[in-house]
Amino acid sequence: MFDIWNRRYTGSKYKLSSWIGELIEENCNGSSFCDIFAGTGIISYTMLDKMKKIYINDFLYSNEVIYKAFFEPSDYDKKLISEYCSCFQSLSADDIDENYISINFGGKFFSHTDAKLIGHIREIIESDKEKLSDKEFSILLASLLYSADKSANTVGHYDAYIKGHDIPDTFTFDLIAPYKSKKSLIFISREDSNEFAKKLKCDIVKRNHRIR
Ligand SMILES: C[S@@+](CC[C@H](N)C(=O)[O-])C[C@H]1O[C@@H](n2cnc3c(N)ncnc32)[C@H](O)[C@@H]1O
Secondary structure (H helix, E strand, C coil): CECCCCCCCCCCCHHHHHHHHHHHHHHCCCCEEEECCCCCCHHHHHHCCCCCEEEEECCCHHHHHHHHHHHCCCCCCHHHHHHHHHHHHCCCHHHCCCCHHHHHHECCCECHHHHHHHHHHHHHHHHCHHHCCHHHHHHHHHHHHHHHHHHCCCCCCCCCCCCCCCCCCCCCCCCECCCCCCCCEEEEECCCHHHHHHHCCCCEEECCCCCC
């Protein structure tokens, strides 16, 4: 199973997260915390249960899905999730048609076989969206993102991939492990931080970029 930090992400503060958490605790007063350019969400994770309110914001849809999957407190059907997982793990690329991912990213970010599997699983999650709660949909999609990231032929940012060598088939679908906060209320948003900052009421804000 994947934890939130099992992701290759340019600018991730994973290795600094304990130190950043200690600095916040030692130097800042307050009970509400905002991770306004949250990226992987690792800093929000570090502050979990240390703050009454945690605001997690990033303008990428993929990140919003991941925050919902890991932090949204709603219940979900664990048996259903595990059935999807078994189904995805038993797929064979030989039985799968070409799809968006295999056509565009096969042989680049993923082997052609892995790309077929990733594209097919993405299609199933989308076509079953109505049958799933928002939490279940987010868990499956976040799990696919983490699984795909593990097999990707890149250093972590998807504008470039490693050329000039064969890409092995390494993809296996695995699930993320959601967290249940005991003390923190979580507020997830997908907004431009420049706009979000104007209406935010919060004691401590962690930022990576200059807010204009
Ligand atoms: C360097 S990463 C943050 C890393 C994060 N602290 C971590 O440890 O994973 C910067 C993040 O800011 C987000 N971002 C950049 N400009 C933004 C904006 N104007 N509004 C919201 N999010 C933004 C990007 O999508 C990216 O995920």
